Amino acid sequence: MTLILEPNIPDPDGFYDELLCAHEELTDDESEAFNARLILTLCNHIGDREILRAALEAAK
Amino acid sequence: MVAVRYETAFKLYPYEKVPAQSGAVQRHPVVIVGGGPVGLALALDLGKKGTPALVLDDHDGAGLGSKAICFAKRTLDIASRLGASASMVDKGVVWNVGKVFHGEGNLFKFDLLPESGHRNPAFINLQQPYFERFLVDEIRNAQKAGAPIEIRGRNSVTAMKQFDEYTALDIQTPDGPYHLEAEYLIACDGARSSIRDMMGLSFDGRVFEDNFLIADVKMKADFPTERWFWFEPPFKDSGQSALLHKQPDDIWRIDFQLGWDIDREKELDADRIRARVDAMLSSQAGSVPEYELHWTSIYTFQCRRMETFRHGTVLFAGDSAHQVSPFGARGANSGVQDAENLAWKLDLVLKGLAEDSLLDTYATEREFGADENILNSSRATDFMTPKSNVSKTFRNAVLDLAGRHAFARPLVNSGRLSVPCTYDGFDLFGPDTLAGPDITRPGATCPDAPVDEGYLLDHLSGAFHILNIGDGTAISVTSEGITADVINIAAPSSELSARYLGDEPCAVYLIRPDQHVVARWASFDEKAIAAALKNSIGKGAE
Ligand SMILES: Cc1cc2nc3c(=O)[nH]c(=O)nc-3n(C[C@H](O)[C@H](O)[C@H](O)COP(=O)(O)OP(=O)(O)OC[C@H]3O[C@@H](n4cnc5c(N)ncnc54)[C@H](O)[C@@H]3O)c2cc1C
Numbered sequence: 001m002t003l004i005l006e007p008n009i010p011d012p013d014g015f016y017d018e019l020l021c022a023h024e025e026l027t028d029d030e031s032e033a034f035n036a037r038l039i040l041t042l043c044n045h046i047g048d049r050e051i052l053r054a055a056l057e058a059a060k
Numbered sequence: 061m062v063a064v065r066y067e068t069a070f071k072l073y074p075y076e077k078v079p080a081q082s083g084a085v086q087r088h089p090v091v092i093v094g095g096g097p098v099g100l101a102l103a104l105d106l107g108k109k110g111t112p113a114l115v116l117d118d119h120d121g122a123g124l125g126s127k128a129i130c131f132a133k134r135t136l137d138i139a140s141r142l143g144a145s146a147s148m149v150d151k152g153v154v155w156n157v158g159k160v161f162h163g164e165g166n167l168f169k170f171d172l173l174p175e176s177g178h179r180n181p182a183f184i185n186l187q188q189p190y191f192e193r194f195l196v197d198e199i200r201n202a203q204k205a206g207a208p209i210e211i212r213g214r215n216s217v218t219a220m221k222q223f224d225e226y227t228a229l230d231i232q233t234p235d236g237p238y239h240l241e242a243e244y245l246i247a248c249d250g251a252r253s254s255i256r257d258m259m260g261l262s263f264d265g266r267v268f269e270d271n272f273l274i275a276d277v278k279m280k281a282d283f284p285t286e287r288w289f290w291f292e293p294p295f296k297d298s299g300q301s302a303l304l305h306k307q308p309d310d311i312w313r314i315d316f317q318l319g320w321d322i323d324r325e326k327e328l329d330a331d332r333i334r335a336r337v338d339a340m341l342s343s344q345a346g347s348v349p350e351y352e353l354h355w356t357s358i359y360t361f362q363c364r365r366m367e368t369f370r371h372g373t374v375l376f377a378g379d380s381a382h383q384v385s386p387f388g389a390r391g392a393n394s395g396v397q398d399a400e401n402l403a404w405k406l407d408l409v410l411k412g413l414a415e416d417s418l419l420d421t422y423a424t425e426r427e428f429g430a431d432e433n434i435l436n437s438s439r440a441t442d443f444m445t446p447k448s449n450v451s452k453t454f455r456n457a458v459l460d461l462a463g464r465h466a467f468a469r470p471l472v473n474s475g476r477l478s479v480p481c482t483y484d485g486f487d488l489f490g491p492d493t494l495a496g497p498d499i500t501r502p503g504a505t506c507p508d509a510p511v512d513e514g515y516l517l518d519h520l521s522g523a524f525h526i527l528n529i530g531d532g533t534a535i536s537v538t539s540e541g542i543t544a545d546v547i548n549i550a551a552p553s554s555e556l557s558a559r560y561l562g563d564e565p566c567a568v569y570l571i572r573p574d575q576h577v578v579a580r581w582a583s584f585d586e587k588a589i590a591a592a593l594k595n596s597i598g599k600g601a602e
Contacts, residue, residue: 036457044467 003054062216062232068121069189072196075120075214081238087226088114089410091242093217093255095119097128097188098378098395099248100195104142105403107202107209109522111410114240115209116231118216122189126274126355129185129307130389132478134505135396136180137517137575144198145180148191152184153306158287160472162459164294168469172477177555178508179515183477185307188392220245220258227374244406245374248399253380259371265364266438268385269320270445272359273299275333276311279351283312283344289474291444291459295339301444301474302340311354314340317444324358361385361441363434369398370423377402382430384437387444387475394433397480398426404522404573408597413541418598421488429481436476443473480505483576488596491588494580497562506575509556511549516556519547522573524593529556530566531583539590540599544570572596 009015022038023031043052073095080086090106092099095117103113131148139145156172172182199209218237219230227245231238247255256263285306293302303315316336318327326332333356342348365382369375378395402422408414446452461468483489483503492502499507509516519525524544528534534546549556561567568585570578570592579592594600 032453033457033460036453037461040454040457040461040468040471041465 001048001051003051003058005058062118062214062234064119066119067124068119069124069187070121070193072121072193073115073117073211073213075234076212077233077235078212080240081233081235085228085239085241087241087243088112089243090114090246090406091116091227091229091240091244092246092248093117094248094250094378094380095192095196095211095213096248096250096378096395097191097195097392098399099246100192100199101138101142101396102246102248102377102399102403103209103211104144104195104199104202104207105400105522106407107199107207108142109403109407110208111407112208113210114242115211116215116217116229117211117213120213122192124189124355126276126313126357128188128191128386128389128392129305129313130393130477131184131186131191132389132393133178133180133182134478134480135393136184137505137508138396138400139195140179140517141400141520141522141575142195142198143201144194147194147197148186149180149184151190151194151308152186153285153308154181154184155285155287155306156182157284158289160462160474161288161290161293162463163290163292165463167459167463167472168466170469175555177510177515177553179517180508183389185305185313187307187309187311190308191392217249217254220255222259222372222374225373243373243410246402246406247374247376247380248378248395249380251379251383253376255374256366256376256380259374261366261371263364263366263383265362265383265434267360267362268441268445270300270360270441271318271320271322271324271327272361273316273318273327273333273336273356274359275314275316275337275356276307276354277314277337277351278309278311278354279341279349280310281312281341281345281349281351291455291474293340295336295343297336298340303474304340304344318358322358328356328358330356359386363438363441365427365430365434368423369426369430370419375402375419375422377426381426382434384433385441387440388433388437388478389475390433390437390478393478394429397429398422400574401426408542414597415599421486421598425483425486428483428486432481433478440473440475487600488572488598489576489578490595491579491581491592494564494567494582495562496564496567496580497559500560500569500577500580502577502579504577506569506571506577507559509559510553511556517575520571520575524573524578524596525571526584526589527560527567527569527571528584529560529568531568534568534584535586537586537589537593539593540597542593542597544589544593570596 092115106113160167216232221228288304290302299317301317305313338348369381377398458471489502526546569580578596
C-alpha cells in the first residue's frame with residue numbers, strides 16, 4: 001500500500017461540511033483538542049508506519 | 061579524613077586498616093571504584109570466576125534514601141546466576157498490575173501478565189539498600205569459599221594518574237593516605253563520578269526541567285500491590301503527575317511532579333509534604349491513614365552518557381557512564397547489565413584467553429544499551445512533561461481517548477519498564493541459520509524456561525554453553541582455549557519449545573557467559589560452532 005494522494009472521499013462537499021460541523025460550538029482550545037483526537041484515531045486506523053510517515057511528509 | 065557525603069542504611073563494609081596502607085605500593089589486576097549495585101555485581105561476578113577484584117568505596121555501606129525500588133527480571137536473572145536472587149525475591153514485593161488515572165478518572169488497568177515458566181518474576185520492588193546488602197551477603201559467602209574479592213570501606217579515591225599499562229591511585233582513609241595501582245580501573249562511582257571528573261571527561265545530555273518530590277512513607281494501608289499513576293492528579297497541589305507504589309517493610313513510594321520553578325527548600329518542609337500526602341491518601345482511602353514520613357527528597361532528572369565508556373585501561377560502568385530519568389527503572393537495572401557484560405570479558409583478558417581489544421566491545425555494546433535506555437526514558441519524560449502546547453494537546457488527547465478506546469492505551473507512557481537490549485548486528489554475534497523465534501535470535505538474552513524440575517537459566521552458569529535441543533549428537537567444543545560444554549535437552553517443555561524452537565524440530569544454540577545468544581543452527585556442526593566461539597571472543601577477523 002502507498003499513501004493515496006488522488007481524490008478518495010465520496011461526496012467531498014458533504015464530508016467537508018461534516019468536518020466543520022464537528023467543530024461547531026467548540027472553542028479554539030476544544031477544536032485543537034478535537035483535532036488531536038481525530039488525528040490519533042485516524043492514524044490508528046491506518047496503522048501502517050510507512051503510510052503514516054508518507055502522510056507526515058505529504059502534509060508539510 | 062574521608063568526607064561523609066550521605067547517611068548509610070546498612071554498614072556493609074566497615075573500615076578496616078590493611079597492611080597495604082603502609083607497605084610497598086601494590087598493583088591489582090582490577091580495582092573497582094564504588095560499591096553501589098554496579099560495582100558490587102561486577103566484583104561478585106569476577107570473584108566467582110576466580111579473577112581478583114578490589115572494591116574501594118568512600119562510605120561503609122549502602123546509602124540511605126529514596127533511590128531505586130524497581131528491579132527487573134533481567135537483573136534478578138543475573139543475581140540468580142551470582143547466587144544472590146533468592147533473598148531479593150523473598151524480601152521484595154512482587155507486582156504485576158498497574159492503574160493509570162487522568163484527573164478524577166480511572167483510565168485503564170494493565171497487567172504485566174507474567175508468562176509461565178520463569179524462575180523470576182517480571183518485577184520486584186525492593187529498596188536499593190537491600191539490593192546492595194544481598195549482593196554483599198553473597199560476596200561474603202563467596203569469599204568464604206575462596207573467591208578473591210576484597211571490599212575496602214571508607215577508602216576514597218582522591219587522585220589518579222593514568223599510564224599505558226596501569227593507573228596509579230591516591231587513596232584517603234581514616235588512617236591517612238596510601239597509594240595503589242590498577243591494571244584495569246573500573247569506575248562504578250555513580251552519576252557524579254569523581255574518576256570521570258579527574259580525567260576531565262564530559263557527560264553531556266539533556267536536563268529535564270522538572271522537579272520530582274519523592275516521599276517514602278511508612279503506613280499500614282490496605283491499598284493493593286499495584287502501581288498507581290496519575291496524570292494531572294485531582295488531589296490538591298500534587299503537580300503534573302503522581303505515583304503510588306508499594307515497597308517492603310510497609311513503605312510506600314509516593315512521587316509528585318512539581319514543575320520547574322519551585323522553591324526547593326520550601327517544598328521540602330515536612331508540613332507541606334504532609335499536606336500533599338494527606339490529600340493524595342485521603343482521596344483514595346476516604347480519610348488520612350496513619351503514616352510517618354520515612355524519607356523525602358527532591359530530584360531533577362537528566363538523560364546523558366559519556367561519549368565512550370572505555371578510556372584505555374579505565375572503563376566506566378553504571379551511572380558514572382550513563383544516567384537516565386527513573387521512569388522505566390533503567391538506572392540500576394542497566395548498570396547491572398554493564399557489570400555482567402564487562403565481567404566475563406575482563407576475566408578472559410586477564411586470564412590471557414582474549415585480547416585486550418575484547419574490552420572495546422564492552423564499550424560499543426553497552427553504549428548501544430545506554431542509547432536505547434536514554435531513548436525510552438526521554439520519550440517517557442516527554443510524555444509526562446510536554447515541552448510545547450501542541451505536545452500537551454496530543455498528550456491530553458491520548459489520555460482522553462485511552463479512557464474510552466483501547467487503541468490509545470499503548471500510547472500512554474508513564475515509563476516503559478526496563479528490558480535488556482538485543483545486540484542486533486554486532487561483531488561478536490552470528491550466524492543465525494535457524495528459522496527460530498525472534499526473541500532468541502543472536503544478540504538477545506536467553507529467556508528462561510522450565511527444564512526438568514528446574515529452569516534453563518540455572519544451567520547457564522557464566523561460561524560458554526552449547527544448548528542442544530532435541531538433537532542427539534552434540535559434543536563440547538573448544539576453540540582458542542575456551543570450552544563450551546553441552547546442555548542436552550532431549551524433551552523440551554512447551555515453554556522452551558515456544559521460545560527456542562518455534563516451528564523447528566531441533567536447534568543448537570551457542571550462548572555467552574552473560575546469557576546472550578551468540579549464534580544458532582538447525583543442527584550440530586562442530587566447525588561452525590568453533591568459528592562462532594572464536595568470533596565471539598573478538599578473534600574472528602584473524
Ligand atoms: C529517585 C530515584 C529512583 C530510582 N529508581 C530506580 C529504579 O526503580 N530502578 C533502577 O534500576 N534504578 C533506579 N534509580 C537509579 C539507581 O539508583 C542508580 O542507577 C544506581 O544507584 C546506580 O548504581 P551505581 O553502582 O552505578 O552508582 P551508585 O549507586 O551511585 O554508587 C556509587 C558508589 O561510589 C562511591 N564513590 C563515589 N566516588 C567515590 C570515590 N572517589 N572513591 C570511592 N568511592 C566513591 C559512592 O559512595 C557510592 O557508594 C533511581 C534513582 C533515583 C534517584
